[in-house]
Amino acid sequence: MAEQRHLVVGGGLAGLMTTIKICEGGAAVDLFSVVPVKRSHSVCAQGGINAAVNWKGEGDSPAVHFDDTIYGGDFLANQPPVKSMCDAGPAIIFLLDRMGVPFNRTPEGLLDFRRFGGTKHHRTAFAGATTGQQMLYALDEQVRRYEAQGLVRKFETCEFLGAIIDEGGVCRGLTALDLRSMKVEAFLGDTVALATGGPGIVFGRSTNSVVNTGTAASAVYQQGAYYGNGEFIQVHPTAIPGEDKLRLISESVRGEGGRMWTWRNGEKWYFLEEMYPAYGNLVPRDIASRAVFKVVFEMGLGVDGENAVYLDVTHKDPEELTRKLGGVLEIYEKFKGADPRVVPMKVFPAMHYSMGGLWVDYVQMTNVPGLFAVGEVDYQYHGANRLGANSLLSCLFGGMVCGPKMLAYAKGLTRAAADVGNGVVERERRRQEDVYDRIYRMDGAENAYALWRELGEWMTQHVTVERHNKNLKLTDDKIVELKDRCGRIGINDLGRWLNQEVSFVRQLWNMLELARVITRGALARDESRGAHYKPEFPERDDARFLKTTKARWTSDGPSLSYEDVDVSMIKPRPRHYDVEKRAG
Amino acid sequence: MDPIRLRVKRQARPDAEPYWEEFKIPYRAGHNVHSLLMEVQLRPLRADGTRTSPVAWDANCLEEVCGSCTMFVNGQIRQACSALVDTLARPIVLEPMKKFPVVRDLAVDRSRMFESLKRVRAWVPIDGTYDLGPGPRMTEEVQQYAYALSRCMTCGCCLEACPQYNDHSAFIGPAAVGQAILKNLHPTGPLTKEERTAELMGIGGIVDCGNAQNCVVVCPKEVPLTRAIGDAGRETTKKFFRDIFRR
Ligand SMILES: Cc1cc2nc3c(=O)[nH]c(=O)nc-3n(C[C@H](O)[C@H](O)[C@H](O)COP(=O)(O)OP(=O)(O)OC[C@H]3O[C@@H](n4cnc5c(N)ncnc54)[C@H](O)[C@@H]3O)c2cc1C
Ligand code: SF4
Ligand code: SF4
Ligand code: FES
Numbered sequence: 025m026a027e028q029r030h031l032v033v034g035g036g037l038a039g040l041m042t043t044i045k046i047c048e049g050g051a052a053v054d055l056f057s058v059v060p061v062k063r064s065h066s067v068c069a070q071g072g073i074n075a076a077v078n079w080k081g082e083g084d085s086p087a088v089h090f091d092d093t094i095y096g097g098d099f100l101a102n103q104p105p106v107k108s109m110c111d112a113g114p115a116i117i118f119l120l121d122r123m124g125v126p127f128n129r130t131p132e133g134l135l136d137f138r139r140f141g142g143t144k145h146h147r148t149a150f151a152g153a154t155t156g157q158q159m160l161y162a163l164d165e166q167v168r169r170y171e172a173q174g175l176v177r178k179f180e181t182c183e184f185l186g187a188i189i190d191e192g193g194v195c196r197g198l199t200a201l202d203l204r205s206m207k208v209e210a211f212l213g214d215t216v217a218l219a220t221g222g223p224g225i226v227f228g229r230s231t232n233s234v235v236n237t238g239t240a241a242s243a244v245y246q247q248g249a250y251y252g253n254g255e256f257i258q259v260h261p262t263a264i265p266g267e268d269k270l271r272l273i274s275e276s277v278r279g280e281g282g283r284m285w286t287w288r289n290g291e292k293w294y295f296l297e298e299m300y301p302a303y304g305n306l307v308p309r310d311i312a313s314r315a316v317f318k319v320v321f322e323m324g325l326g327v328d329g330e331n332a333v334y335l336d337v338t339h340k341d342p343e344e345l346t347r348k349l350g351g352v353l354e355i356y357e358k359f360k361g362a363d364p365r366v367v368p369m370k371v372f373p374a375m376h377y378s379m380g381g382l383w384v385d386y387v388q389m390t391n392v393p394g395l396f397a398v399g400e401v402d403y404q405y406h407g408a409n410r411l412g413a414n415s416l417l418s419c420l421f422g423g424m425v426c427g428p429k430m431l432a433y434a435k436g437l438t439r440a441a442a443d444v445g446n447g448v449v450e451r452e453r454r455r456q457e458d459v460y461d462r463i464y465r466m467d468g469a470e471n472a473y474a475l476w477r478e479l480g481e482w483m484t485q486h487v488t489v490e491r492h493n494k495n496l497k498l499t500d501d502k503i504v505e506l507k508d509r510c511g512r513i514g515i516n517d518l519g520r521w522l523n524q525e526v527s528f529v530r531q532l533w534n535m536l537e538l539a540r541v542i543t544r545g546a547l548a549r550d551e552s553r554g555a556h557y558k559p560e561f562p563e564r565d566d567a568r569f570l571k572t573t574k575a576r577w578t579s580d581g582p583s584l585s586y587e588d589v590d591v592s593m594i595k596p597r598p599r600h601y602d603v604e605k606r607a608g
Numbered sequence: 609m610d611p612i613r614l615r616v617k618r619q620a621r622p623d624a625e626p627y628w629e630e631f632k633i634p635y636r637a638g639h640n641v642h643s644l645l646m647e648v649q650l651r652p653l654r655a656d657g658t659r660t661s662p663v664a665w666d667a668n669c670l671e672e673v674c675g676s677c678t679m680f681v682n683g684q685i686r687q688a689c690s691a692l693v694d695t696l697a698r699p700i701v702l703e704p705m706k707k708f709p710v711v712r713d714l715a716v717d718r719s720r721m722f723e724s725l726k727r728v729r730a731w732v733p734i735d736g737t738y739d740l741g742p743g744p745r746m747t748e749e750v751q752q753y754a755y756a757l758s759r760c761m762t763c764g765c766c767l768e769a770c771p772q773y774n775d776h777s778a779f780i781g782p783a784a785v786g787q788a789i790l791k792n793l794h795p796t797g798p799l800t801k802e803e804r805t806a807e808l809m810g811i812g813g814i815v816d817c818g819n820a821q822n823c824v825v826v827c828p829k830e831v832p833l834t835r836a837i838g839d840a841g842r843e844t845t846k847k848f849f850r851d852i853f854r855r
Contacts (some may be wrong), residue, residue, distance in 0.1 A: 063762075133745035168725060
């Protein structure tokens with residue numbers, strides 16, 4: 025049999041860790057990314073990464089971390105892989121430390137840990153206010169080391185278009201668009217891993233980066249891969265509304281005494297303090313986001329008629345603020361041009377993270393043999409709601425599982441990708457090329473970017489914080505209408521070189537497909553669980569919905585089925601943050 | 609408020625002639641250069657109302673942390689995402705970086721920067737990703753210097769400003785010097801320092817630096833380049849003498 029060939033798509037934390045593991049196993053990797061991998065979205069993560077080392081003598085352990093994660097996720101995650109992830113946490117932090125991530129230190133020169141939401145323990149390792157950036161760089165360096173040895177080839181201005189699937193339903197490679205030459209190329213691989221990150225851009229503006237369109241996940245969903253728990257979308261309560269992006273303002277601001285308010289009848293109304301006297305401004309993310317939505321959309325009390333409320337720290341000592349929150353306040357200063365020590369910050373909830381993603385088994389393989397998914401693009405580790413600082417951990421852990429499994433899978437193949445008939449490969453390449461030929465010929469009156477903004481507004485208003493079945497139906501209809509109008513797009517740019525408009529049209533179509541998965545999944549789930557909240561069905565309904573949603577593509581829209589969740593290790597119990605968490 | 613006038617230096621392909629186009633964008637508070645370019649995508653019309661193609665540019669994080677969107681804004685090298693329109697003189701003039709090949713319009717090819725990181729072996733040569741226990745201890749002081757260097761987002765501003773960095777010089781530039789020093793700082797650094805220092809000493813290494821310190825002034829992440837260049841200078845001198853006496 026020919027030498028193994030492995031293709032990894034995406035060079036964020038998950039893709040890079042997968043790549044390192046494959047190279048360490050002695051095989052070569054072709055690594056694809058829309059942006060140079062060092063510029064991947066993972067750089068945005070500020071807060072840190074969780075691992076229960078118990079270095080502060082608080083009785084923490086991977087078992088407690090496991091319980092916090094399952095509880096925080098409202099029992100929707102399959103438990104065995106989550107347990108493995110929490111167990112692996114400390115070793116992962118130590119590895120990053122050995123790779124040179126400049127984590128903050130204690131006076132003794134040891135790693136320092138901070139507290140995050142959803143736990144009572146100091147469990148989060150951090151590197152200043154840019155933990156994700158520092159971690160990504162450390163992995164990027166290790167991959168560059170393999171690249172210098174000839175084990176990694178990078179294709180860094182290449183967009184994944186679809187998997188190559190043979191007659192037997194097995195994934196045998198991929199097609200990609202060279203974003204400069206605009207040519208479609210086929211690549212054979214015994215395995216393909218998608219590590220393409222989350223779908224924030226489906227919501228127009230979010231805390232996510234520009235390339236987080238979810239286009240790759242949507243493409244393979246349309247080829248038959250299942251999409252799991254799409255309706256679970258985390259909304260962060262405090263982001264800075266911007267014309268281009270909703271920039272995150274960390275929870276730690278409220279932790280240090282920040283208060284949220286808006287004007288009512290000419291007076292400052294501290295609505296969280298009034299609605300939730302016990303916890304005040306420190307209610308959990310989902311509750312705070314819901315309150316802001318109520319104040320702005322239901323009561324029409326947004327600041328200056330905008331979708332915004334105030335997050336205020338002006339009553340605090342400016343020097344203390346700089347000492348404790350310098351990095352965070354800097355972002356506000358830099359992007360709003362105003363000093364939060366002097367004027368209250370204008371914030372609004374923002375789509376932040378997708379718990380849902382491609383359905384995978386416990387070794388990160390999708391239902392298409394040979395096609396793997398890892399990182400934010402998989403659905404595996406966070407159930408109905410993700411705890412802060414657990415995502416970076418799941419990206420790395422997923423990569424450590426995925427890489428070795430890809431090697432093992434390829435070894436077990438009786439027929440290598442290289443032996444697959446040219447017909448299959450060429451047919452798929454042609455199919456993709458035809459899509460672009462058609463896009464280049466579009467001369468209607470619609471503008472692709474305008475359609476995308478419309479999608480974003482609908483998704484943000486109806487499919488984030490509060491979900492009503494009536495509105496979800498209207499949104500699904502709207503998406504169908506937008507798909508229809510997509511057919512009447514006019515292309516302004518006919519150039520055959522780095523044509524960003526043409527590649528965007530394709531991404532837009534894929535976003536619309538994914539938007540339906542999210543919306544229809546939410547519509548069907550008549551309960552409230554984790555980040556999914558329906559006022560009409562305010563309670564969790566384990567009898568009907570302690571189940572993973574699996575969406576399968578059909579030409580009439582997503583077909584949903586439900587799969588039992590493995591709750592064999594921790595018995596489900598009600599989730600309340602107004603009282604202390606009872607032991608599991 | 610008057611519409612915002614935006615002048616963009618465009619170029620269809622790497623080998624094509626550059627040309628200028630002007631756009632008029634309705635004023636709204638809170639724009640940055642990135643969101644202005646998004647408005648052009650929405651209405652790709654020149655100021656005179658004729659149709660054109662949207663402008664091509666690089667962007668990802670929109671928080672000044674990925675380094676993608678470096679360009680000249682009103683003659684200053686900086687990131688488009690953190691260039692707030694309300695603080696800029698008008699018309700706003702955008703040009704691509706000059707020390708890197710233009711791909712199209714404002715998008716450039718900075719792969720040379722990543723190649724430089726290979727040359728200075730900017731990585732820790734770990735034994736493997738297995739569970740080998742905690743890493744070496746590090747003082748807070750060293751961690752803070754390391755953290756400051758590690759914030760370099762390969763944006764290229766410093767190279768654009770450096771008089772010694774260009775097509776016909778082999779100087780790797782201040783950003784890569786910073787990363788070499790960063791790796792030397794790691795507790796395993798002494799084991800691999802020799803190789804890195806050799807690269808800094810070789811053609812195009814630290815000796816080419818005219819010490820104008822333009823680099824530090826334009827670095828958006830306040831990477832301590834002067835200190836790193838100083839450290840690199842000392843390392844190369846030490847190695848120079850070591851090599852002489854070894855002969
Ligand atoms: C502002 C912010 C702060 C956060 N803070 C934290 C935190 O403190 N702690 C925490 O645990 N989590 C945090 N998160 C979440 C976490 O950052 C992400 O979930 C995580 O970085 C995702 O990593 P990834 O490797 O899955 O994907 P990404 O880093 O998104 O990388 C995706 C990769 O795929 C490539 N790609 C995408 N589509 C294609 C395509 N079609 N073809 C080819 N390549 C493609 C991209 O170029 C990129 O290389 C935060 C998120 C945000 C938005
Ligand atoms: S100090 Fe050296 S590296 Fe920095 S700009 Fe001047 S010549 Fe370039
Ligand atoms: S040192 Fe500063 S200016 Fe130079 S590439 Fe790094 S971040 Fe940019
Ligand atoms: S988009 Fe990342 S620095 Fe501007």
